[in-house]
Amino acid sequence: MIATIINCITVLIGSILGVKLANRINDRLKEVLFICIGMISLVIGIRMCFEFTKTLYVVISLTAGGLIGYLVDVDGAILRFGHFLERRFSRGDCSTESTFAHAFLNASILFCLGAMTIVGSIRAGVSKDYELLLTKSVMDGISSVIFAAGMGMGVAFSIISILIIQGGLTLLAMMFGDFIPLLVITEISGLGGVMIIMIGLNLLKLKDIKTANFIPALLIVVILAALDPYIPFRL
Numbered sequence: 001m002i003a004t005i006i007n008c009i010t011v012l013i014g015s016i017l018g019v020k021l022a023n024r025i026n027d028r029l030k031e032v033l034f035i036c037i038g039m040i041s042l043v044i045g046i047r048m049c050f051e052f053t054k055t056l057y058v059v060i061s062l063t064a065g066g067l068i069g070y071l072v073d074v075d076g077a078i079l080r081f082g083h084f085l086e087r088r089f090s091r092g093d094c095s096t097e098s099t100f101a102h103a104f105l106n107a108s109i110l111f112c113l114g115a116m117t118i119v120g121s122i123r124a125g126v127s128k129d130y131e132l133l134l135t136k137s138v139m140d141g142i143s144s145v146i147f148a149a150g151m152g153m154g155v156a157f158s159i160i161s162i163l164i165i166q167g168g169l170t171l172l173a174m175m176f177g178d179f180i181p182l183l184v185i186t187e188i189s190g191l192g193g194v195m196i197i198m199i200g201l202n203l204l205k206l207k208d209i210k211t212a213n214f215i216p217a218l219l220i221v222v223i224l225a226a227l228d229p230y231i232p233f234r235l
Contacts, residue, residue, distance in 0.1 A: 003133035004167045008159040010141030015156035018148025033150040041200030045193045052190025057224040065217025075210035103154030108161035125173025184225040
């Protein structure tokens with residue numbers, strides 16, 4: 001868990017620094033920062049997309065998971081939690097137009113759905129190899145400066161998601177890491193890449209996608225990948 005704690009610290013420091021810098025940045029420069037964040041998200045997502053090997057699993061998971069997420073409104077639930085955090089901790093105006101909740105949502109997805117999170121957590125839990133998570137910590141810290149400068153302090157509260165998701169994965173890997181098939185890792189990483197591309201499209205204002213509604217797809221792709229050896233025909 002030490003690497004996850006370090007990751008949270010770098011994101012917190014980066015977010016505070018980004019908010020401080022934001023006061024000296026005008027709207028035009030903030031727009032440039034959003035473009036930078038969006039493009040970085042697209043690049044990261046596209047790189048991750050090439051990791052999956054079972055296209056049909058990703059298609060099924062994304063479609064079914066998106067429908068489930070839409071029906072239960074996962075995106076709305078996370079945003080409501082973000083607004084709750086804003087009301088609880090923000091000293092400013094907590095209007096619905098605030099970017100606080102969206103910053104929390106987008107930063108949580110970007111920092112928690114990457115291949116480095118999944119593979120790094122497994123390595124940390126199984127073999128106490130923290131190199132990948134520590135590298136991710138540095139990258140997340142830099143990204144959080146840009147994110148917070150453009151979107152505000154909501155980015156800092158993504159450390160809650162990092163603790164729960166990344167920390168939880170590390171603890172699970174400590175207990176069950178030796179039994180996790182490689183296919184599960186590759187497929188969930190590839191699907192995570194698709195979701196990060198969605199974030200990039202949102203940030204670039206090319207498409208309004210409720211990215212969090214597709215989170216159930218991650219569970220579905222894990223199930224499909226885990227059952228792959230028992231499927232009597234190749235997909």
